[in-house]
Amino acid sequence: MGLLSTVLAKSYVEFWGRKWNIQDISTVVVFVALHCLCLFAPFHFNWGAFWVAMALYLLTGLGVTLSYHRNLAHRSFTLPKWLEYSFAYCGVLSLQGSSIEWVSTHRYHHQFTDTGKDPHSPIN
Structure with a gap:
């Protein structure tokens, strides 16, 4: 020791x-x-960097809301695999974790909404 x-x-x-x-x-x-x-x-500041930031904001927002949330967590629609992977990559750029981790936590959240086990609960 x-x-x-x-x-x-x-x-x-x-x-x-x-x-x-x-x-x-x-x-x-x-x-x-x-x-x-x-x-x-x-x-x-320069306008080129501003537009790159706006493009990344749009890409990461689509990656999380469209790919992680609607497509992977809820399976609301299907996409060709190459497009599904492309959108999932955009979600990774948002620094919210891997798609597997995000989807797992989100599904767990829906399973135990507003209880002590909910990872996003205001009760905890």
């Missing part, structure tokens, strides 16, 4: 009454870093 063995044995940190795992912490670090970088945007 080393000096830090008991510290390293914990796989989560409790903060704000919630258990945070390494994925939660890394997600917060990435988003805080991105928002800090946005402070430099007014000093480096």
Whole structure:
């Protein structure tokens, strides 16, 4: 047993009454870093970058709402495989996790809506 063995044995940190795992912490670090970088945007503005940002906003929005949510989670419609994979890739660009993880969490959410098991519950 080393000096830090008991510290390293914990796989989560409790903060704000919630258990945070390494994925939660890394997600917060990435988003805080991105928002800090946005402070430099007014000093480096150009219209080309603005239109790229708008295109990515549209692509990632379609990736999550059309692909992850309607097509993969609810199977509302079918697409040719190449188009389904293309839209799923656009969903990955949104940094909301892999399609399998997102769909699994969403289906679990519908199964246990507004209960203690709901991952998006206001009760938790």
